[in-house]
Amino acid sequence: MLFNSIEFLFIFLPVLLIIFFKIGKYNRRLAAAWLAIGSLIFYSWWNPIYVILLVFSITFNYQIGRTLARAIHLNTVQRKRLLTFGVACNLALLGYFKYANFFIHSINTSLGTSIELANIILPLGISFFTFTQIAFLVDAAHGKAKEFNFIHYTLFVTYFPHLIAGPVLHHKEMMPQFGLKSTYQLNPRFITVGLTIFALGLFKKVVLADGVAPYASPLFVSAEQGEVVTLLQAWGGALAYTLQLYFDFSGYSDMAIGLSYMIGVRLPLNFNSPYKATSITEFWRRWHMTLSRFLRDYLYIPLGGNQKGPARRYVNLMSTMLLGGLWHGAGWTFVIWGGLHGVALVVHQAWSGWRVRRGHRLDHRTLSGRAASIALTFVVVVFGWVFFRASSYEAAMGIVSGMLGLHGVSMPDVIAMRMGPLAPWMTAHGLVLTAGGGRDFAMTFFWVATLLPIVFLAPNTQQIMQRFSPVLDYQDTAALTRFAWTDSSRWALAMAVVLSLALLSLTRPSEFLYFQF
Amino acid sequence: MTRYRTTWLLATGLFLLVVAVTNLLVDPYGIFRLVDSEGFNRIKPAAATRGPMAKAYQVLRVQPKTLILGNSRAEVGLDPNFPGWPQSARPVYNAALPGTGTATSLRYLRHVLDANAGSPGNQPTLVLWGVDFMDFLVDPNKPSPTSNTTADNAESNRLMTASEGKRWRQRLRDYAESTLTLAALMDSLQTLANQRNPYAIDLTPLGFNPMHDYIKISTDEGYWSVFHQKDLQYEKTFERLPKGIFSASGDTSSHWEDLKEIMRLCRQHGIELRLFTYPYHVHMLDTFRKTGHAQKLELWKLAIAKAIADEAIASGKAPYLLWDFSTLNSAMAEPVPPKGDHKSSMRWYWESGHFKSELGNQMLEQILTPKK
Numbered sequence: 001m002l003f004n005s006i007e008f009l010f011i012f013l014p015v016l017l018i019i020f021f022k023i024g025k026y027n028r029r030l031a032a033a034w035l036a037i038g039s040l041i042f043y044s045w046w047n048p049i050y051v052i053l054l055v056f057s058i059t060f061n062y063q064i065g066r067t068l069a070r071a072i073h074l075n076t077v078q079r080k081r082l083l084t085f086g087v088a089c090n091l092a093l094l095g096y097f098k099y100a101n102f103f104i105h106s107i108n109t110s111l112g113t114s115i116e117l118a119n120i121i122l123p124l125g126i127s128f129f130t131f132t133q134i135a136f137l138v139d140a141a142h143g144k145a146k147e148f149n150f151i152h153y154t155l156f157v158t159y160f161p162h163l164i165a166g167p168v169l170h171h172k173e174m175m176p177q178f179g180l181k182s183t184y185q186l187n188p189r190f191i192t193v194g195l196t197i198f199a200l201g202l203f204k205k206v207v208l209a210d211g212v213a214p215y216a217s218p219l220f221v222s223a224e225q226g227e228v229v230t231l232l233q234a235w236g237g238a239l240a241y242t243l244q245l246y247f248d249f250s251g252y253s254d255m256a257i258g259l260s261y262m263i264g265v266r267l268p269l270n271f272n273s274p275y276k277a278t279s280i281t282e283f284w285r286r287w288h289m290t291l292s293r294f295l296r297d298y299l300y301i302p303l304g305g306n307q308k309g310p311a312r313r314y315v316n317l318m319s320t321m322l323l324g325g326l327w328h329g330a331g332w333t334f335v336i337w338g339g340l341h342g343v344a345l346v347v348h349q350a351w352s353g354w355r356v357r358r359g360h361r362l363d364h365r366t367l368s369g370r371a372a373s374i375a376l377t378f379v380v381v382v383f384g385w386v387f388f389r390a391s392s393y394e395a396a397m398g399i400v401s402g403m404l405g406l407h408g409v410s411m412p413d414v415i416a417m418r419m420g421p422l423a424p425w426m427t428a429h430g431l432v433l434t435a436g437g438g439r440d441f442a443m444t445f446f447w448v449a450t451l452l453p454i455v456f457l458a459p460n461t462q463q464i465m466q467r468f469s470p471v472l473d474y475q476d477t478a479a480l481t482r483f484a485w486t487d488s489s490r491w492a493l494a495m496a497v498v499l500s501l502a503l504l505s506l507t508r509p510s511e512f513l514y515f516q517f
Numbered sequence: 518m519t520r521y522r523t524t525w526l527l528a529t530g531l532f533l534l535v536v537a538v539t540n541l542l543v544d545p546y547g548i549f550r551l552v553d554s555e556g557f558n559r560i561k562p563a564a565a566t567r568g569p570m571a572k573a574y575q576v577l578r579v580q581p582k583t584l585i586l587g588n589s590r591a592e593v594g595l596d597p598n599f600p601g602w603p604q605s606a607r608p609v610y611n612a613a614l615p616g617t618g619t620a621t622s623l624r625y626l627r628h629v630l631d632a633n634a635g636s637p638g639n640q641p642t643l644v645l646w647g648v649d650f651m652d653f654l655v656d657p658n659k660p661s662p663t664s665n666t667t668a669d670n671a672e673s674n675r676l677m678t679a680s681e682g683k684r685w686r687q688r689l690r691d692y693a694e695s696t697l698t699l700a701a702l703m704d705s706l707q708t709l710a711n712q713r714n715p716y717a718i719d720l721t722p723l724g725f726n727p728m729h730d731y732i733k734i735s736t737d738e739g740y741w742s743v744f745h746q747k748d749l750q751y752e753k754t755f756e757r758l759p760k761g762i763f764s765a766s767g768d769t770s771s772h773w774e775d776l777k778e779i780m781r782l783c784r785q786h787g788i789e790l791r792l793f794t795y796p797y798h799v800h801m802l803d804t805f806r807k808t809g810h811a812q813k814l815e816l817w818k819l820a821i822a823k824a825i826a827d828e829a830i831a832s833g834k835a836p837y838l839l840w841d842f843s844t845l846n847s848a849m850a851e852p853v854p855p856k857g858d859h860k861s862s863m864r865w866y867w868e869s870g871h872f873k874s875e876l877g878n879q880m881l882e883q884i885l886t887p888k889k
Contacts, residue, residue: 192522207699435738435746487521496528501699503529504536508700509546509567509691 001045002164003198003255004206004506012042016160017262024184031184032151035263039158043124050123054158057093061086061133062153065140069148083141087134094130097122102330125164127327129157131294136171138298145171152178159265161256165249167270167290173472177265187264193468194262196485199499200461201254206505209248212451215444216241216389223395223402230410230432234402236444241389242382243451246275249288254461261470268293269462269471275455278365278373279352280344280380295324310353317349318342328388333396337387344380374456414438459483537696545704546695547720548574555712562711563704564720568592568614570691572724573675576625577632579723580639581610584629586622586779587647589615589726590795590870594877595645597723601882606643611724618652619775624676626779630786631677637786644783644790645884650817650843653772654810656759727874731867739859740868747868748800755808762817773824780828780837791884792825793840794818796876799850800869814843840884848876 001008016038024031044051064086068079095103097120104115136153139145147153156174177183219237223229229237250271260267274287284292296305303316318339325338352362365373383400390396401407410432416423427433462471464485485491542552545563548571553559564571576584583606585595591613602609612625626644633639673679674687695701711717716733720726735743764770783790797805805811818841829836854861865876 188522189518192518196525435742487518489520489524492521492524493528495525496532499525499529500532500536503533504697504699504702506698507694508698509570509694509704 001042003252003259004202006506007045008042009506012038013259020263021184021186024186028181028184029151032155032178035160036151036155036158039155039160039163042160043158043163046124047121053093053123053126054129057090057129057133058154058157060089061137061157062148062150065133065136065145065153066148068137068140069143069145079141083137086137090130090134090137094126096120097126099326099330106332128163128166128168131291131298132157132169132171135294135298139171147171147175147179149175149179159260161259162267165252165256166288167253167256167268168294169267169290170293173268174265180264183264185264190264191262192487193465193470194258194260196258196495197261197461197465197470198255198258199495199502200464201251201256201258202502203498204247204251204254205502206251207501208451208454209244209246209251210505212240212247212447213244215440215447216244218440219399220389220391220395223398224391226394226398228407229399229402230407231402231405232409232411232441234399234407236441236448238382238386238399238403239448239452240444242275242385243448243455245385245389246271246455247451250274250460257461257470261468266470266472269474271460272462272474273455273460275378275381276374277377278370280341280348280377281352283377283381284341284345291324291327295320299323310350314346314349317345321345333387333390333393336393336396337384340380340384340387344384408432410434412436412438412441415441533697536702540696540698540701540705543705543708544695545701545708547571547722548691548695550575550578550722553722557712558708560708560712560714560717560719562707562718565718565726568720569672570675570695571720572612572614572625573628574691575722575724576610576612576629577677579608579610580633581608581629581641582606583609583643583645584626584641585609585611585613585645585647585724586625587613587645587795588617588649588652589613590649590872591645591647592724593726593728593867594795594872594874595647595725595881596727596874596877597721597725599874599878599881601878601885603885606885609723613647613724618649619772619779621672622646623775623779623782624673624678626782627678628676630782640786641788644779644788646779646790646792647795648776648792648821649795650762650810650814651755651758653762653770653817654758654813655761655764655770655772657761657763657765659759659764725874728867728871735862735867736859739857740854740861740863741856741858743868744800744853745856747870748804751801751804751870752807755804755810758808758810760809760813762813762820768820773820776821776824777828780825783837784828784832784834790837791840792821792837793880793884794821794843796842796846796849796872796880798866798869798872799845800853802845802849804869818843838884840880842880848872848879 001012003009016035020031020035020038023034040051040054043054064082067074068082068086074082100120108114136145152175153171155178156169156171159169159174162169216237219229219233220241253270257267257269268290270288270290272286272289274283277283277286300316300320303319304312305316306313308316321338321342322335323338325334325336325341328334328337355362383403386399386403387393387396390399408430409426411426411434413433413435415438416426416431416433419426423431462474464483466484467486541549543558544550544552545558545561546567547561547564561571583597583602585591585597587595592611592615595611595613597609597611599609612629614621614625629641669683671687671690674683675691677684679687716729718726718728718730731743762770763773780790782788802811802814805814822839825836825839848865851863851865853863864873866872
């Protein structure tokens with residue numbers, strides 16, 4: 001079930017919450033169990049069989065984790081072995097479902113073999129529930145996991161707001177919240193604020209992301225078919241995808257935060273206006289923050305982090321980013337994407353190091369310097385997304401060369417016709433005019449021009465909702481109160497427009513393609 | 518915070534209500550037809566691209582005496598308001614749908630027949646069906662897909678052939694999506710903005726697409742350009758199409774089965790079925806030659822004639838009538854104005870695949886007054 005589906009919004013959510021708060025009045029354990037069952041139903045909507053897998057994974061990890069934390073008779077070696085066993089089982093499960101096909105395909109391509117494997121369907125959210133539980137095992141082994149209530153544990157893993165698309169939760173921040181009495185009491189204030197955050201997220205997803213999406217895909221489809229893409233087409237599509245991905249993913253995270261807030265449970269922040277980052281390092285502190293945090297704590301730091309000299313630090317960074325790339329999807333394009341970010345991070349770290357040695361103050365920036373840093377970071381990220389989205393290396397390179405201008409510049413003739421005297425000048429300088437596609441071309445740049453100012457200038461959801469600290473461990477003390485939400489009538493009307501537009505965009509009448517015309 | 522919540526939810530409800538009422542009245546897809554007023558909402562630019570939805574509901578409202586079936590060639594070429602239709606054949610509904618083949622024609626015929634099952638007096642008495650060579654092409658080496666007229670998709674579920682439950686759900690969905698969506702609101706605004714635009718694309722209440730948009734395209738770009746673009750496109754499409762007209766299993770395929778079934782249904786309901794082939798412009802015939810389809814076209818016509826004759830023998834009734842408009846004549850050879858000529862118009866064709874209703878009217882004259 002998706003948050004932006006009618007059955008979730010109008011059936012699942014109200015029923016789940018009403019029963020939850022009713023039970024919560026009398027029995028908190030039962031209410032928590034109901035929330036966990038509800039979350040499993042939410043998950044099973046997509047494919048009931050995989051609920052068994054999820055339940056197995058939870059039971060297994062809970063048992064191992066508890067043994068690791070509580071069995072005093074285990075010595076360090078035994079503890080380490082048990083932890084390795086637990087982590088290996090999780091990785092094996094993830095490896096089988098997510099990477100087996102990729103692995104076999106890579107072998108077949110490089111060795112010319114034709115080994116076949118039944119097509120494995122990736123269980124939804126497997127990367128998320130595997131990662132959260134690996135973190136739990138590691139912390140349990142180090143004595144950092146304190147609470148072992150099975151219902152709270154199950155709820156922490158299955159908790160429906162985060163189950164499918166994150167944020168990547170941490171047991172330390174979630175399980176105590178499930179123990180609070182206030183979580184089980186209906187609080188109209190939490191419902192209102194949560195619903196407001198949810199509406200903002202829904203708007204970002206169904207109006208903005210789904211609105212720009214149709215102008216991103218055609219570029220990647222033509223590149224896959226080996227068609228040559230020219231400069232404007234390549235940039236239009238790549239920017240459209242950059243915006244689609246951000247509004248889609250951050251909108252989804254906002255919805256998760258809002259849903260959880262209705263129950264009074266705060267989730268960690270996942271996006272903090274990432275495209276406003278002035279460096280690639282900062283970008284990763286703002287984009288999919290809970291994943292970055294996980295990779296830092298459970299991969300980068302265990303590898304040695306920055307404690308073993310600059311060379312080792314760069315190797316650790318690269319390894320983390322390459323694996324992080326592979327985590328996003330089983331394909332070489334994802335590895336390349338991770339690699340690109342790894343290189344960018346290494347370059348940025350080296351550059352900053354060099355500047356510090358020269359006595360520059362990194363926090364001193366002019367406005368134009370800031371703008372240039374944001375622009376440079378953004379351009380690197382856009383190039384990265386091309387690899388992230390393209391289905392093959394060849395397709396990605398086709399688009400990248402288009403973006404670099406290697407395939408020339410073209411434009412629909414109807415657009416050129418409206419440019420007045422500029423058109424003949426441009427055609428004289430190599431602009432190629434193409435027939436058809438004028439509307440899509442214009443719409444692509446209309447959407448890009450509308451959404452870019454939002455990602456660069458507008459406050460984000462938690463800045464708007466700052467008075468209610470909707471997320472954990474994040475306090476934006478910067479002014480911005482001008483845009484901060486209050487329960488005024490003006491905000492009520494503005495939110496009515498936001499919610500109506502979002503509800504009106506949940507679905508659209510099926511369109512018919514004239515394939516003979 | 519209570520006041521905020523109340524204001525917020527009430528305003529949202531009100532906003533949604535305003536949108537729903539606007540869409541209901543403007544009716545961009547022509548499925549409600551509560552208000553039909555010239556200068557307000559008569560022209561339906563958004564309905565033209567949503568034929569399957571619009572026509573499924575419209576055809577039941579019209580209760581036609583004559584039903585036109587076929588693909589886009591029939592949709593834009595055969596005018597239900599042609600003055601030559603005899604009174605007894607009116608109202609005429611053009612249920613032809615772009616990009617569809619024999620299976621859809623069969624489905625829509627069943628849809629109309631099932632809708633009037635209880636009242637035979639409301640059944641159509643005449644069916645005109647444009648059979649297209651392109652729709653019969655199959656790869657003899659591949660198993661022929663069987664015509665699935667009960668597929669579980671929106672296009673099947675809204676027809677009378679679907680179970681009542683499915684139909685009810687689909688209708689609810691269509692009505693909701695035509696009123697309570699932003700896309701419908703944008704289409705309503707587009708509808709309002711285009712009422713005085715003589716070149717607006719349209720789908721009339723009788724299912725006809727008059728191709729007004731092509732008048733502008735052909736003057737802006739010139740007929741040469743339109744023909745050229747379409748010819749290239751058709752060639753690319755036809756290259757990919759199979760070259761056979763029968764499956765390996767014998768002289769049949771799902772398309773021939775659809776043909777038999779349509780003939781059987783018409784016989785069963787006492788409907789007069791008149792079939793015709795389309796007048797392809799010579800550019801299109803030339804494309805058939807280039808892509809290796811030309812000879813098959815002739816064989817296909819013979820096979821159609823044979824199927825009709827076989828049915829007549831089996832039923833012991835007079836054979837259905839078939840008009841062959843695909844044999845070269847002067848209209849089909851109408852010269853295309855030269856490149857750069859944006860002034861000259863063409864009398865019979867929009868482009869090589871689609872004839873104008875002027876030619877369609879001539880065809881109708883022949884079809885409606887058969888020489889015994």
